[in-house]
Amino acid sequence: MNCQDVAGLTPRYLSGELDRVRASDFDTHLKECPLCFYELARQARAEAALHESALGEVTGCPTFDWSDRGRFAEELSLAEQPAAPAQRRCMPRAWVIAVMGAAAVLLLAALGYRLLMGPAVAKVYANAARDHQQELVKQHSRKWVTDPAKIAAMAERRGIRGATVLALASQGYRLERARLCLLGTRIFLHLVYSKDGSEFSVYLREGNGDPLPGAVREMSNGKPLHFCDEASEHVAAVESPRLMLVVVNNQSADAALAFARFASTVL
DSSP: OOHHHHHHHHHHHHTTOSOHHHHHHHHHHHHHOHHHHHHHHHHHHHHHHHHHHHHTTOOSOOOOOGGGHHHHHHHHHHHTSOOOOOOOOOOOHHHHHHHTHHHHHHHHHHHHHHHHHHHHHIIIIIHHHHHHIIIIISOOOOOOBOOHHHHHHHHHHTTOOHHHHHHTSOTTOEEEEEEEEEETTEEEEEEEEEETTEEEEEEEEEOOSSOOSSOEEEEETTEEEEEEEETTEEEEEEEOSSEEEEEEESSOHHHHHHHHHHHHTTO
């Protein structure tokens, strides 16, 4: 993969949409090319700033109005259309070496590989952390479904086995309530489980075959387990070939990881 390839794939890399093979090739090129690393970091920061500016005062997940599902589906379809590849003038390698030099090495050391993955992580993990803060910590007034049978039926309509949702309510975990919400442009089933006085936000959706973004913390039951801290929230994530699960807890990183490990045995 060369600089031109990286420039064209950058938007999809930042949104976590590349398949495993191309994502690996992309990562390899970034480690060898300081200019592409610097350009990706610049675009990521600009995108994050633009995203926060667009959000303004709107945070959390809006209430989903089923009576307006046609308009919502149309808007969601438009929002998920891939962005046009970014156009960037390819710089000569000599210019890269002369201008970047030691500064690029310092940038790699100071920012670290996590900076590259941060923007991709923010697409789902930061949105989940923000929604947890709004819905469970600040307790915004929303309509929730509390009947386990109705929650299981809601899950089935989203392509998630109701039995999976109910199976997560074991090992001391209790299913409290559920609702649908948006994280970015994707619909998730937001489930709330409790254990020992602590509540967990669990976000479930069908998998799309692409790997979760961010560094892998450990392997659990043969599944990669991801973890990051977003502000005061602790976020862990695990996926199977069929499902993606993100869990958020604002009290304990160990508690979030423990739920993700347990979920890896159920998914």
